[in-house]
Amino acid sequence: MVAGESSGDLLANRLLCGLRPQLPDxxxxxxxxxxxxxxGFQSDWPMEKLSVRGLFEVLVHYREIKGIQxxxxxxxxxxxxxxxxxVDAPDFNFGLEAQLKQAGIPTMHFISPSIWAWRGGRIKKIARAVSHMLVVFPFEEEIYRKAGIPVTYVGYPLAEVIPMEPDVAEAxxxxxxxxxxxxxxxxxGSRMSELKYNAVAFIxxxxxxxQRxxxxxIVVPMAGARQRAYFNELIGKAGLADVPLQLIDGRSHVAIAAADAVLVASGTATLEVALYKKPMVIAYKMMRASWEVLRHMGYQPWIGLPNxxxxxxxxxELLQDAATPQxxxxxxxxxxNNDALRARLKQRFTDMHHALSRDTAQESARAVLELIGNPVAGRLA
Known part of the structure; x- marks a missing residue:
């Protein structure tokens, strides 16, 4: 298995929750x-080695990442x-999966890239790389079936973990x-490159x-010690060290549950915020060259998963130059301050939560067992 960042680590955790009891050894x-x-997963390389985002940012680390692959x-x-x-990390995993599949090793990919949003031509590359796709949104099944790629909708993993009614007082x-x-x-953001471009504007x-x-x-969860140190360095250089922040290690879900509203970098975290039924502002900044390329490649007007x-x-959604502090x-x-808006968002996000809820651990484990021809799969049906 390969997961390239903290969100993939969470996704894989749900799969392993269902799979490990069936394959204890x-x-x-x-x-x-x-x-x-x-x-009981053993990591052969630090996951942080793959946690790089952006076209040109990846180029800087290309030789090391390619060597690991x-x-x-x-x-x-x-x-x-x-x-x-x-598990996610499509730029790393699809290339690896294609070579393994060609060599006769069954390959599975957990969570589809956003081919319905941009770079739809990747479906042909996916077909060459993936023996079976696990998708987390119901509308994705039809896309893969039409392309002749075996697919299973397993629901969004965190929809069964995050409570329908979060306990704000406890958080x-x-x-x-x-x-x-x-x-x-x-x-x-959890990536160092995301912190580089987002941290100062967010703070x-x-x-x-x-001031208002x-x-x-203000609560700011940090994905790890390296991220915390880099974050402190960035805001210190920007003259923002006096802003009263409560930095916490991990526990992003506790921070979201405790919040009245959330400022969040675009990515899977936006859907986690929605599952906690919280109002949010989605913002994102990246290297200028990456932005100039990517902004012309979208198929639809939204980038945030809830939208x-x-x-x-x-x-x-406030992107690049629009993501000003003001x-x-x-x-x-x-x-x-808008109570009617807050109530409307809570209802829409509750409906979204119900739609995404499945027993992800069992559904994904059964798909893995069927892929490897394990007889336990039939008993999980």
């Missing part, structure tokens, strides 16, 4: 994180595992926050919020 290894390790490929071609499962107690305070959670927005209302509490699923702008702060204040 299996050796499961590759590249992954601490959530996968909970089920080649080393893992050679290792697996000798080992010949019962199956290889790529605030866990973080030492007042029950009656206005709380903003800021999630600038400048936080400073504007606190000194009682507002894509809703087929409308439920929540604001725009972000103004949008967050509107969400804090």
């Amino acid at each position: 299996a050796r499961i290894h590759g590249i992954g994180g601490p959530k996968m390790a909970e089920y 080649n080393s893992l490929r050679d290792k697996l071609l000798v080992e010949r595992p019962a199956a290889f499962i790529g 605030r107690d866990a973080l030492g926050l007042p029950v009656d305070a206005a709380v903003i959670a800021i999630l600038p 400048e927005a936080a400073r504007l919020l606190v 209302d000194p009682a507002i509490r 894509i699923l809703a087929r409308e702008f439920l929540v604001p 725009a972000m702060a103004d949008a967050l204040l509107e969400q804090l």
